[in-house]
Amino acid sequence: MMGNEGSQLSGLEIEEKATDISDFWTHYQATIKDSCRYFSLKGDGSVSVFKGQAVPGPLWTITSPLEKFSNNLLKYRHPCIIRYISAWQQRSTLHLATEYVQPLSHILNSQTPLQLCIGLNNILRALVFLHEQAGMSHNNVSISAIYVTGDGQWKLGGLEYLCAFTELTPGYLKQARIHRYDKAVDPNEESYDNVSKVDQYGFAVLVEDAFKGHKDDEVPYLREFKTYCRDMLQHTNPVKRPKLSEVLQHNFFNHEFITIYKFLNFLPLKSEEERCDFFTNILDTLKCYDEETVAKQLGGLLLSRLTMLDQTARKDVIPFILKPKNERSQNAEHSGFFSISVYKEHVKPRLMQLFAVRDTQIRMLLLTHFSKFVHMFSHEELSQHILPELLLGIKDTDDNLVASTLICLSELVPILGADTVIGGKRSKLFTDGRPNPKSNLVLSSNVPKEENGFLATKSLRDFHCSEDSYEQNEVDNSSFDKNLLNERPSPVGGESVEEKYIITTETKRNNTGESEEDWSDWDNSNNQTSTAPVLPFLQSLEKEEVIAVEPIEINNTPHSVSNLKEQSDKKTALLQKAAIQAKKNMVDISELDIKNQKVDSSKKNGDEFDFFADMKPVIEKPAVVTLAQVDSDFSSKLNFVPNEGVEENDGWGESWND
Incomplete structure (x- = not known):
């Protein structure tokens, strides 16, 4: 169940069930409708919302912990720090919206050793940024201050204790002591004059907690790094603790897998020759590692904008990443890199995000390999997300892009149906003109025939x-x-x-020269005999x-x-x-004229049937009216009076003589 909080974010819906509850805030998951699908891996507009109220304490007399956390996220931006989206006040409750994250403590047990190694590398980079670029100390490095994004990247949070090194004093740390992670606090912290190295101590404790229960040989140089953290980062003399930037130089953060990860992260800084060398051999190198770890940690980087725009990557890497592995394929050279289950979980969400990118080169690359991965999407995903983006592509001015888009739309017709892809009303405009084999009479050579070649056995x-x-x-x-x-x-x-x-x-x-064309067509359309x-x-x-x-x-x-x-x-x-007899009886051709034909009255009522008997009109005899006497000398056709003695059938003839 979700409810609209009336926030500054239009279309924000927050879940009622909280994800996490801390001393300072309550963590909720939420969704932004009609978003640009930028805040989450799944592409559904998921975000995180923190709700907090004022908490009494010496550190937050002016601002609440959540408000300070929000202000620091807004001010200090880094790829390894939680991304700030928005913040607003509703009554006495402050709301902070960030990218979609979940607490590390919820998924720590499901993390692989390589994922832990990469995660620690991210946190260390964020701390180096705060120390050396921002001049700030975090003061609460622990598992509770770390969050994980939808694509498995660790992000640093917990900035409510953040302060500048110039303000960092034993008194400040004493005031914050009640809410800090006990294990990450140096027992002799209050006795030190120099307290600028508290984050080094906390990071060493974080490494120990993260790899708790794992063997030292699961990650290269893990045993050595644990010893380094215990001896150097937790040194009893804070002055001898190394800078965090020096920790990044340890072999633990520079083995092969981490090197690949770093190279992809800093791709714009590499030369063309280095990129060509890297992408030519990267797939062979990654085959040595766990498939799911590679997909979760490197999948987003392998399908990033910078990677997809690189010419070598487009030729040697992207085609294999976009194509799922077919377990039945015999030719491993043309097989995909990720299995179907891993592909659907980690690669498919990236593709849905890439289809929303308005870049011609990226879209053309996706269209070129569309047939390889289209069957990985569900009908809903194709109709709700992929199809609208493709339909947008056919309106572009680039002819090549439009042509490739139309080809991909044809791939969707057998899956979604033409009604969904094309839309509108359709009608049957074409018919199947092939002959029906059942209606054709096939004369077999095995059927017995007469001497003249005609069938004589079929009924x-x-x-x-x-x-x-x-x-x-x-x-x-x-x-x-x-x-x-x-x-x-x-x-x-x-x-x-x-x-x-x-x-x-x-x-x-x-x-005789006669043919069937000489006869007119006779129709028998009503099935009458x-x-x-x-x-x-x-x-x-x-x-x-x-x-x-x-x-x-x-x-x-x-x-x-x-x-x-x-x-x-x-x-x-x-x-x-009969024909000869009729010819003999015909004396003159004029006899064919109906006016010259003789009617045999003897046969009229005999053999010949009168078809017009019922149609003969009945003519009544006119009534005779007595007229006044007229002068007998006056004679004219106009005063002609018929003689009653004249027979009824006698006519006037063809002409008048009077």
């Missing part, structure tokens, strides 16, 4: 039909495969055929020669090929006879 039901079939007395031509009817039937006489047959192969044409296209050989028997017919069943009666051929010959003879 109608053996062929695939894409439309519904109808059980009717007559075969519906809509269920035929168009590939089986190579020639469109003739329209002449096709309507009078009652029995249906299927020609299964091509028919030979006579040299049609007799026209079923028997092509009956409509064009004078032009085509029937080669073979498959045996089929008509009206559930089996017919052999010979029966079909016999019936076909009979119908052919009948049609030919």
